[in-house]
Amino acid sequence: MSNTPNLKLPYLDQNQNQKTVTHNAALRMLDALVQLQIQSSALAAPPASPGDGQCWIVASGGSGAWQGKDLNVAAWQDGAWMFYAPTTGTLAYNDATASPIVWTGSAWAPLAGGSGAVTSVAGRTGAVTLGVADIGGAAPLASPALTGTPSAPTATAGDSTTKLATTAFVAAATAGGGAVTSVAGRTGAVTLGVADVAGAAPLASPALTGTPSAPTAVAGDSTTKLATTGFVAASFLTTAAAGSTYAPLASPVLTGTPQAPTPAAGDSSGKIATTGFVTASFVTYAYSY
Numbered sequence: 246m247s248n249t250p251n252l253k254l255p256y257l258d259q260n261q262n263q264k265t266v267t268h269n270a271a272l273r274m275l276d277a278l279v280q281l282q283i284q285s286s287a288l289a290a291p292p293a294s295p296g297d298g299q300c301w302i303v304a305s306g307g308s309g310a311w312q313g314k315d316l317n318v319a320a321w322q323d324g325a326w327m328f329y330a331p332t333t334g335t336l337a338y339n340d341a342t343a344s345p346i347v348w349t350g351s352a353w354a355p356l357a358g359g360s361g362a363v364t365s366v367a368g369r370t371g372a373v374t375l376g377v378a379d380i381g382g383a384a385p386l387a388s389p390a391l392t393g394t395p396s397a398p399t400a401t402a403g404d405s406t407t408k409l410a411t412t413a414f415v416a417a418a419t420a421g422g423g424a425v426t427s428v429a430g431r432t433g434a435v436t437l438g439v440a441d442v443a444g445a446a447p448l449a450s451p452a453l454t455g456t457p458s459a460p461t462a463v464a465g466d467s468t469t470k471l472a473t474t475g476f477v478a479a480s481f482l483t484t485a486a487a488g489s490t491y492a493p494l495a496s497p498v499l500t501g502t503p504q505a506p507t508p509a510a511g512d513s514s515g516k517i518a519t520t521g522f523v524t525a526s527f528v529t530y531a532y533s534y
Contacts (some may be wrong), residue, residue: 253488277320278329285341286353295321302337303328316353 247256254271259266263330277300284292286302288352291310297300300320303311310326311319318329318337336356338345345356364370367379373394383390397409402417427431429441439447445454461475492499507521508514518526 273320273322273327274329277318277322277327278335281318281335281337283337283339284317286339286346287341291319291326297321297323300337302339 248254254274255267261267267401269444276298280320281300281342283300283302284368285302288301289304289311290308292301298321301320303314303317303319305315306489307315313327316331318331318354320327333348333350334477336345337347337353346353347356366373377383397411399411399413399417400408402414404414405432428435429437439445459473460472461473461479462470463478463495464476466476504517505517507519507525508516512522
């Protein structure tokens with residue numbers, strides 16, 4: 246008698262007696278191994294009340310009726326334990342973990358991409374909210390420090406929004422201009438002057454038009470910086486302020502000890518006569534008599 250190469254099902258011999266025994270044994274193997282569903286892979290001893298057709302994977306250290314059958318498929322069939330050695334690639338669905346497992350040739354292992362329950366995310370359990378730091382190699386939306394060779398969709402030529410400009414966008418935007426053939430109507434080694442640039446003013450003695458503007462210097466500045474209207478307004482008193490500090494030209498009412506330049510003796514103009522002028526004038530008048 247021989248067996249099939251994969252599931253090791255027994256063949257029927259041509260002259261075999263009681264063929265039904267062999268045939269039924271093959272059916273039991275098919276019933277256990279095709280679409281294999283196990284109750285658990287954690288038991289090393291048989292359960293007390295197995296159901297007909299239920300299967301387990303015997304854990305290491307099998308005992309009792311499972312002794313010596315470590316990692317085999319143990320199936321309770323027709324009131325007895327039947328054992329089936331797995332072959333590489335045998336798949337089983339583990340009811341205890343709600344996940345598929347596969348025989349690698351030396352161990353039962355979770356099937357890659359299996360639907361087993363997630364036990365933790367980024368080392369945390371419960372209601373987990375992931376951040377950028379939890380994802381290896383992820384960049385934040387705000388101010389990412391990209392490395393390597395980042396790429397992005399190429400914007401349409403002529404786009405002037407905040408979209409990323411790829412090298413392809415820049416190349417398309419600068420293409421078609423061709424080489425410069427002349428500058429200001431001249432060729433060769435061209436040196437540009439103010440006259441070559443429309444609307445440009447010379448550095449020396451510019452004749453500005455329109456409403457020129459410049460930075461306003463700090464009040465009190467006495468350098469060669471431009472004096473703007475803002476500088477002038479801040480540097481000089483307004484009319485209202487002047488009324489409390491300076492005397493008017495017409496009929497001033499002076500206080501304190503007003504002073505003025507002393508005119509020359511004998512002056513008879515409209516200049517202010519100081520005490521010095523008066524004293525000198527009376528002394529001269531007295532000596533004349």
